[in-house]
Amino acid sequence: MIRVWTDNRERINTAIDDFAGRIFNGLGKFFVDCGKACIFFAQSVVLIFKGPFRWDEIIRHMEFIGNRSVLIIAMTSVFTGMALSYQIFLGFVKVNATNLVGPTVGMGILRELGPVLTGLMVAARAGGAMAARLGTMRVSEQIDALEVMGIDSKQYLVAPRILAAVITVPMLCAIFDFMAMMGSHFLTITVLRQDEAIFWDKISLWLNPGDVYQGLFKAAVFGVCFATICSNRGFNASGGAKGVGEATNQGVVNSMVLIIVLNFFLTNFIRFFYVAMGWR
Amino acid sequence: MSEANPDQTPSTGTAIHIKDLRKSFDGGKDFVLNGVNLEIPKGVVTCIIGFSGTGKSVLLKHILGLMKPTSGTVEILGNDLSGMNMDQLIKMRTRLGVLFQYAALFDDMSVMDNVIFPLREHRKELKLHDMEEIAKKKLAQVGLDPKHFHKLPSELSGGMRKRVGLARALALDPEIILYDEPTTGLDPILTEVVDDLIVETHKAHAGSTSVVISHDLFAAFRISDHIVMLDKGGVLLAGKPDEFLKSENELIKKFLSKGLKQG
Ligand SMILES: Nc1ncnc2c1ncn2[C@@H]1O[C@H](COP(=O)(O)OP(=O)(O)OP(=O)(O)O)[C@@H](O)[C@H]1O
Ligand SMILES: [Mg+2]
Numbered sequence: 001m002i003r004v005w006t007d008n009r010e011r012i013n014t015a016i017d018d019f020a021g022r023i024f025n026g027l028g029k030f031f032v033d034c035g036k037a038c039i040f041f042a043q044s045v046v047l048i049f050k051g052p053f054r055w056d057e058i059i060r061h062m063e064f065i066g067n068r069s070v071l072i073i074a075m076t077s078v079f080t081g082m083a084l085s086y087q088i089f090l091g092f093v094k095v096n097a098t099n100l101v102g103p104t105v106g107m108g109i110l111r112e113l114g115p116v117l118t119g120l121m122v123a124a125r126a127g128g129a130m131a132a133r134l135g136t137m138r139v140s141e142q143i144d145a146l147e148v149m150g151i152d153s154k155q156y157l158v159a160p161r162i163l164a165a166v167i168t169v170p171m172l173c174a175i176f177d178f179m180a181m182m183g184s185h186f187l188t189i190t191v192l193r194q195d196e197a198i199f200w201d202k203i204s205l206w207l208n209p210g211d212v213y214q215g216l217f218k219a220a221v222f223g224v225c226f227a228t229i230c231s232n233r234g235f236n237a238s239g240g241a242k243g244v245g246e247a248t249n250q251g252v253v254n255s256m257v258l259i260i261v262l263n264f265f266l267t268n269f270i271r272f273f274y275v276a277m278g279w280r
Numbered sequence: 281m282s283e284a285n286p287d288q289t290p291s292t293g294t295a296i297h298i299k300d301l302r303k304s305f306d307g308g309k310d311f312v313l314n315g316v317n318l319e320i321p322k323g324v325v326t327c328i329i330g331f332s333g334t335g336k337s338v339l340l341k342h343i344l345g346l347m348k349p350t351s352g353t354v355e356i357l358g359n360d361l362s363g364m365n366m367d368q369l370i371k372m373r374t375r376l377g378v379l380f381q382y383a384a385l386f387d388d389m390s391v392m393d394n395v396i397f398p399l400r401e402h403r404k405e406l407k408l409h410d411m412e413e414i415a416k417k418k419l420a421q422v423g424l425d426p427k428h429f430h431k432l433p434s435e436l437s438g439g440m441r442k443r444v445g446l447a448r449a450l451a452l453d454p455e456i457i458l459y460d461e462p463t464t465g466l467d468p469i470l471t472e473v474v475d476d477l478i479v480e481t482h483k484a485h486a487g488s489t490s491v492v493i494s495h496d497l498f499a500a501f502r503i504s505d506h507i508v509m510l511d512k513g514g515v516l517l518a519g520k521p522d523e524f525l526k527s528e529n530e531l532i533k534k535f536l537s538k539g540l541k542q543g
Contacts, residue, residue: 136387140382140387141380141381141382141384142385142386144341145378147344147373148344148373149397149402149452150371150372150373150374150401150402151370152366
């Protein structure tokens with residue numbers, strides 16, 4: 001072992017350097033991208049309030065982000081609810097606490113998995129489509145055409161998308177929460193033959209509306225997050241079809257990573273906020 | 281728009297005035313445009329020609345205010361673009377119409393909606409019906425068959441798309457119409473058709489100024505009253521077509537012999 005190490009010291013060292021370098025490079029790019037997205041977001045927010053308010057565009061994007069995600073959200077949520085319930089049931093059987101499966105699953109879904117998985121699913125579906133659409137418009141000069149027609153392209157293209165995402169993703173999250181609990185209910189009561197009255201009683205004892213609200217709040221933040229990152233990437237795409245592909249790919253990956261990282265900090269922030277307000 | 285100019289005698293005045301325009305993309309090491317001085321007269325067709333990569337498209341983007349100059353000024357119809365805020369720039373741009381190289385039609389809208397779009401944004405006082413009437417008139421003017429009016433851009437040929445792009449550029453009755461490489465990549469017959477379209481459009485819009493950016497020297501001679509040749513980030517020669525024919529400059533001679541052989 002030691003021989004291998006000494007013989008190949010040089011190569012191993014460069015490999016480690018390379019690896020570290022790549023991580024730092026990647027992290028650096030990720031943060032730069034997030035920074036740029038923040039500036040882009042600030043500009044877009046100003047434009048949202050500046051008007052004109054494009055209701056028809058907002059509704060069109062809400063339809064795209066929302067309506068067409070319902071099916072995949074419903075699918076993922078039911079199965080997530082069932083899988084989580086089963087695992088928690090298997091764990092709680094050992095300590096004779098199976099009547100707490102309901103609230104435990106509920107807490108996990110409402111506070112964490114609901115918003116995060118909704119955010120991830122919608123980022124992959126709608127975020128990717130946003131980046132691809134805006135990227136195509138950029139490289140085919142459609143955005144330039146908008147500008148020279150005297151239309152503020154960010155105001156027309158980006159602001160309605162961000163607004164639509166903020167409104168729609170919490171709605172999808174609510175659907176996720178509901179369907180996941182239905183899945184949990186089905187598995188716990190119908191399949192595992194637990195008592196239905198206890199299931200609901202414990203849920204109403206241990207959960208409160210605050211759990212739902214914090215999930216929806218997170219979902220709204222994730223909506224802003226993916227809509228901004230993906231729009232920014234698409235809007236600034238360059239280099240033909242290849243550039244559009246890269247923008248889409250990078251936009252989706254970065255928004256997914258950011259959603260997961262951000263979730264941790266949001267959890268702490270919300271907890272701090274609730275404690276400070278004396279709600280729990 | 282007020283000065284009617286039916287018989288194409290060059291009217292006095294300058295539509296676009298560029299003073300010592302310099303543009304660098306890398307912070308001053310290499311200048312794509314290196315001191316361009318240029319006056320584009322009102323009321324005539326001007327061609328801007330030059331070899332590939334001499335910065336014609338970059339120049340166009342400065343005229344449209346899509347790029348900011350590193351130094352120098354661009355004045356359009358007497359207004360300096362650099363001092364404008366976004367709202368003023370938007371107002372200015374409604375006085376320009378642009379036909380992009382690949383037409384840049386909005387691909388999720390029908391032909392009709394594409395042409396109506398600028399009207400919807402800037403002529404809010406009009407009823408939808410009136411907008412449609414204007415759009416139909418413009419589409420007829422560029423010679424598009426009414427049976428294509430409700431198709432999507434992806435269902436049209438390249439030549440038809442250019443017509444729609446031109447109709448859209450004309451929707452707001454612009455004072456200056458700019459064409460970015462209108463004939464690049466078209467076959468010889470279509471090239472002629474598009475060239476004729478430019479001339480007809482220019483005649484139909486009395487007093488309007490047309491600026492055509494092109495590689496195609498032969499077309500430049502056919503359609504323009506004024507030619508500007510760019511080279512190495514500056515203006516090599518600007519003048520009437522016959523001044524080009526008389527020029528002793530090596531590069532112009534080279535460009536001429538090539539261009540005319542092609543035609
Ligand atoms: N956004 C940009 N960033 C960096 N460099 C650019 C940018 N746009 C153009 N350039 C550079 O400016 C130079 C001129 O490009 P431009 O597109 O204006 O040429 P052109 O005269 O239009 O050529 P063509 O006839 O082939 O279209 C090129 O060398 C190009 O690399
Ligand atoms: Mg060009």
